[in-house]
Amino acid sequence: MSFRMVDFIVKKRDGGTHSREELEAFIRGYVADEIPDYQASAWCMAVYFQGMTPEETAHLTLAMAYSGETLDLHDVAPIVVDKHSSGGVGDKTSLAVGPIVAATGLPVGKMSGRGLAHTGGTLDKLESFRGFRAELSFEEFKRQLKEVGLVIAGATHDLAPADKKLYALRDVTGTVPSVPLIASSIMSKKIATGSDAIVLDVKVGKGAFMRTLEDARVLARLMVDIGTHLNRRMAAVLSDMNQPLGRAVGNALEVKEAIATLHGRGPADFTELVHTVAGEMIRLGGKAATREEARALVDKVIADGSAFRKFREFIVAQGGDPAQVDNPDLLPKARIVVPLESAAAGYVADIDALQVGLATMILGGGREKKGEPIDHAVGVVLHKKVGDRVDAGEPLCEVHANDEARLAEALERLRRAIVVTPEPVEGYPIVYEIIT
Ligand code: URA
Numbered sequence: 129m130s131f132r133m134v135d136f137i138v139k140k141r142d143g144g145t146h147s148r149e150e151l152e153a154f155i156r157g158y159v160a161d162e163i164p165d166y167q168a169s170a171w172c173m174a175v176y177f178q179g180m181t182p183e184e185t186a187h188l189t190l191a192m193a194y195s196g197e198t199l200d201l202h203d204v205a206p207i208v209v210d211k212h213s214s215g216g217v218g219d220k221t222s223l224a225v226g227p228i229v230a231a232t233g234l235p236v237g238k239m240s241g242r243g244l245a246h247t248g249g250t251l252d253k254l255e256s257f258r259g260f261r262a263e264l265s266f267e268e269f270k271r272q273l274k275e276v277g278l279v280i281a282g283a284t285h286d287l288a289p290a291d292k293k294l295y296a297l298r299d300v301t302g303t304v305p306s307v308p309l310i311a312s313s314i315m316s317k318k319i320a321t322g323s324d325a326i327v328l329d330v331k332v333g334k335g336a337f338m339r340t341l342e343d344a345r346v347l348a349r350l351m352v353d354i355g356t357h358l359n360r361r362m363a364a365v366l367s368d369m370n371q372p373l374g375r376a377v378g379n380a381l382e383v384k385e386a387i388a389t390l391h392g393r394g395p396a397d398f399t400e401l402v403h404t405v406a407g408e409m410i411r412l413g414g415k416a417a418t419r420e421e422a423r424a425l426v427d428k429v430i431a432d433g434s435a436f437r438k439f440r441e442f443i444v445a446q447g448g449d450p451a452q453v454d455n456p457d458l459l460p461k462a463r464i465v466v467p468l469e470s471a472a473a474g475y476v477a478d479i480d481a482l483q484v485g486l487a488t489m490i491l492g493g494g495r496e497k498k499g500e501p502i503d504h505a506v507g508v509v510l511h512k513k514v515g516d517r518v519d520a521g522e523p524l525c526e527v528h529a530n531d532e533a534r535l536a537e538a539l540e541r542l543r544r545a546i547v548v549t550p551e552p553v554e555g556y557p558i559v560y561e562i563i564t
Pocket residue numbers: 213214215241244295304309310311313314
């Protein structure tokens with residue numbers, strides 16, 4: 129088949145449907161650097177506006193999954209479980225869920241990413257630990273999976289390289305929030321890493337790429353169908369991202385909150401989500417027959433300390449400093465901590481997750497350009513959540529900063545992001561539904 133990129137773009141621009149061969153030729157050409165970024169961007173934008181059929185999305189996903197090497201983990205573990213979030217603010221779920229599930233005896237092997245747009249990335253959070261190594265070779269990944277039962281590492285050039293390129297391109301071309309592009313990005317990585325059971329945490333709301341429950345449902349259904357078709361055990365949890373998850377936003381601050389949660393002292397919404405996602409992983413992994421049994425197992429490994437011990441073992445295995453795990457006060461700390469006080473008494477009606485995510489980026493907690501260093505210490509800790517009562521002068525949140533000018537800009541944004549009204553307000557549920 130002769131493939132011309134310009135015809136491929138025009139076809140999608142005009143609402144056409146691509147064949148499997150065309151999608152494979154595009155991915156092959158793009159990974160081989162034969163198709164330039166400007167043409168790939170034009171095509172992503174055409175997909176953003178025209179969408180793709182479920183068949184096209186499945187063909188694209190497979191082409192991306194097999195664009196590099198794929199892992200077969202069955203020689204180290206009979207069943208490997210994994211989770212992936214569609215991206216949110218304050219989303220430290222993997223840090224708590226990974227050790228909990230591993231502590232029940234189910235190996236967790238996870239490829240994670242860095243921050244995307246206003247959302248944080250698991251690898252950036254983990255690098256708050258002195259010495260932590262996120263980039264592992266295949267051999268190291270497998271060895272740790274076998275010996276520790278938990279590994280979280282970055283995607284490599286060899287594994288789903290098509291996603292590595294497209295992810296970075298979409299980040300800077302306004303083409304992230306597209307259902308087929310998110311579905312193929314997430315599912316290609318999951319298929320390439322060879323996990324058997326996959327739980328997707330699909331975020332919904334102001335700080336998520338999917339703003340409505342309807343859009344999130346479409347994305348979740350599509351990914352569950354793609355995985356099921358490839359004999360993966362799948363579940364998708366639709367969870368709230370109108371306000372940040374938990375109370376901490378910012379790398380080291382989130383690590384501290386995840387550790388507190390492993391000790392059974394986490395915020396209510398985050399603890400509930402951790403129970404749901406870990407519970408689904410345990411159920412799909414065959415360690416529990418029902419949701420109730422799975423939740424009881426989660427409670428057990430938190431209460432007996434084995435989840436925390438697994439976290440410590442995993443951090444140490446990847447070179448992190450155990451002293452910081454045992455005493456999270458040794459994690460990077462910001463020089464300036466200031467409260468943002470409520471101007472009036474009332475009820476918290478909104479804490480716009482997108483704006484809190486952007487404020488954290490302004491403080492230096494995320495990247496504005498590819499490859500920039502980040503400040504692990506900075507961020508925001510919420511003292512109130514939507515629905516809470518607040519008195520005039522009471523802190524709504526505290527801001528952790530290392531730079532006065534950045535602090536002023538972040539405070540300005542947070543003042544607009546947090547809305548207090550005189551009338552009582554209902555809080556958000558954390559889990560909307562589970563799709564299997
Ligand atoms: N997470 C991913 O891995 N890819 C996306 O496109 C969005 C969130």
